[in-house]
Amino acid sequence: MAVTHTEEFRREAVRIALSSGLSRTRVAADLGIGKSTLGHWISQYRTADLSVPEPQADLVRENERLRLENRVLREEREILKKATQFFASQKI
Incomplete structure:
Protein backbone atom coordinates (compact mmCIF):
# COMPACT_ATOMS: atom_id res chain seq x y z
CA MET A 1 0.00 0.00 0.00
CA ALA A 2 1.49 3.33 -1.06
CA VAL A 3 1.78 6.14 1.46
CA THR A 4 0.28 9.43 0.37
CA HIS A 5 1.95 12.51 1.80
CA THR A 6 0.16 15.80 2.27
CA GLU A 7 0.92 18.79 0.10
CA GLU A 8 2.35 20.53 3.17
CA PHE A 9 4.71 17.61 3.85
CA ARG A 10 5.91 17.63 0.24
CA ARG A 11 6.54 21.37 0.23
CA GLU A 12 8.41 21.19 3.54
CA ALA A 13 10.53 18.29 2.25
CA VAL A 14 11.45 20.32 -0.84
CA ARG A 15 12.22 23.39 1.25
CA ILE A 16 14.50 21.38 3.55
CA ALA A 17 16.23 19.70 0.61
CA LEU A 18 16.90 23.03 -1.09
CA SER A 19 17.89 25.07 1.96
CA SER A 20 19.44 22.78 4.58
CA GLY A 21 22.77 22.10 2.92
CA LEU A 22 22.27 18.36 3.48
CA SER A 23 22.46 15.85 0.68
CA ARG A 24 19.22 14.75 -0.91
CA THR A 25 19.99 11.20 0.17
CA ARG A 26 20.26 12.33 3.81
CA VAL A 27 17.12 14.48 3.67
CA ALA A 28 15.13 11.65 2.07
CA ALA A 29 16.36 9.16 4.67
CA ASP A 30 15.59 11.54 7.54
CA LEU A 31 12.06 12.04 6.22
CA GLY A 32 11.49 8.37 5.49
CA ILE A 33 10.97 8.80 1.76
CA GLY A 34 12.85 7.59 -1.29
CA LYS A 35 15.54 9.75 -2.89
CA SER A 36 13.78 9.51 -6.26
CA THR A 37 10.52 10.64 -4.65
CA LEU A 38 12.25 13.67 -3.16
CA GLY A 39 13.86 14.42 -6.53
CA HIS A 40 10.48 14.22 -8.23
CA TRP A 41 8.95 16.60 -5.69
CA ILE A 42 11.85 19.04 -6.10
CA SER A 43 11.43 19.14 -9.86
CA GLN A 44 7.67 19.46 -9.44
CA TYR A 45 7.84 22.33 -6.94
CA ARG A 46 11.04 24.07 -7.97
CA THR A 47 9.10 26.80 -9.72
CA ALA A 48 6.50 27.06 -6.95
CA ASP A 49 6.81 29.85 -4.41
CA LEU A 50 8.27 28.09 -1.37
CA SER A 51 9.69 31.24 0.14
Whole structure:
Protein backbone atom coordinates (compact mmCIF):
# COMPACT_ATOMS: atom_id res chain seq x y z
CA MET A 1 0.00 0.00 0.00
CA ALA A 2 1.49 3.33 -1.06
CA VAL A 3 1.78 6.14 1.46
CA THR A 4 0.28 9.43 0.37
CA HIS A 5 1.95 12.51 1.80
CA THR A 6 0.16 15.80 2.27
CA GLU A 7 0.92 18.79 0.10
CA GLU A 8 2.35 20.53 3.17
CA PHE A 9 4.71 17.61 3.85
CA ARG A 10 5.91 17.63 0.24
CA ARG A 11 6.54 21.37 0.23
CA GLU A 12 8.41 21.19 3.54
CA ALA A 13 10.53 18.29 2.25
CA VAL A 14 11.45 20.32 -0.84
CA ARG A 15 12.22 23.39 1.25
CA ILE A 16 14.50 21.38 3.55
CA ALA A 17 16.23 19.70 0.61
CA LEU A 18 16.90 23.03 -1.09
CA SER A 19 17.89 25.07 1.96
CA SER A 20 19.44 22.78 4.58
CA GLY A 21 22.77 22.10 2.92
CA LEU A 22 22.27 18.36 3.48
CA SER A 23 22.46 15.85 0.68
CA ARG A 24 19.22 14.75 -0.91
CA THR A 25 19.99 11.20 0.17
CA ARG A 26 20.26 12.33 3.81
CA VAL A 27 17.12 14.48 3.67
CA ALA A 28 15.13 11.65 2.07
CA ALA A 29 16.36 9.16 4.67
CA ASP A 30 15.59 11.54 7.54
CA LEU A 31 12.06 12.04 6.22
CA GLY A 32 11.49 8.37 5.49
CA ILE A 33 10.97 8.80 1.76
CA GLY A 34 12.85 7.59 -1.29
CA LYS A 35 15.54 9.75 -2.89
CA SER A 36 13.78 9.51 -6.26
CA THR A 37 10.52 10.64 -4.65
CA LEU A 38 12.25 13.67 -3.16
CA GLY A 39 13.86 14.42 -6.53
CA HIS A 40 10.48 14.22 -8.23
CA TRP A 41 8.95 16.60 -5.69
CA ILE A 42 11.85 19.04 -6.10
CA SER A 43 11.43 19.14 -9.86
CA GLN A 44 7.67 19.46 -9.44
CA TYR A 45 7.84 22.33 -6.94
CA ARG A 46 11.04 24.07 -7.97
CA THR A 47 9.10 26.80 -9.72
CA ALA A 48 6.50 27.06 -6.95
CA ASP A 49 6.81 29.85 -4.41
CA LEU A 50 8.27 28.09 -1.37
CA SER A 51 9.69 31.24 0.14
CA VAL A 52 9.21 32.27 3.73
CA PRO A 53 8.37 35.83 4.75
CA GLU A 54 11.62 37.76 5.25
CA PRO A 55 11.33 38.28 9.04
CA GLN A 56 11.09 34.50 9.47
CA ALA A 57 13.82 33.63 6.96
CA ASP A 58 16.58 34.15 9.54
CA LEU A 59 14.72 31.95 12.01
CA VAL A 60 14.32 29.23 9.40
CA ARG A 61 18.04 29.30 8.56
CA GLU A 62 18.97 29.25 12.25
CA ASN A 63 16.59 26.35 12.88
CA GLU A 64 18.15 24.35 10.04
CA ARG A 65 21.65 25.14 11.33
CA LEU A 66 20.69 23.99 14.81
CA ARG A 67 19.13 20.79 13.46
CA LEU A 68 22.35 19.98 11.64
CA GLU A 69 24.43 20.78 14.72
CA ASN A 70 22.12 18.62 16.84
CA ARG A 71 22.49 15.71 14.40
CA VAL A 72 26.30 16.00 14.48
CA LEU A 73 26.32 16.13 18.29
CA ARG A 74 24.10 13.03 18.50
CA GLU A 75 26.46 11.15 16.18
CA GLU A 76 29.48 12.23 18.23
CA ARG A 77 27.74 11.14 21.44
CA GLU A 78 27.07 7.69 19.96
CA ILE A 79 30.72 7.36 18.96
CA LEU A 80 31.84 8.31 22.47
CA LYS A 81 29.39 5.81 24.01
CA LYS A 82 30.79 3.02 21.86
CA ALA A 83 34.37 4.01 22.67
CA THR A 84 33.56 4.06 26.38
CA GLN A 85 32.01 0.60 26.17
CA PHE A 86 34.98 -0.72 24.24
CA PHE A 87 37.59 0.60 26.67
CA ALA A 88 35.53 -0.47 29.69
CA SER A 89 35.52 -4.04 28.36
CA GLN A 90 39.32 -4.14 27.94
CA LYS A 91 41.24 -5.87 30.71
CA ILE A 92 44.20 -3.95 32.00
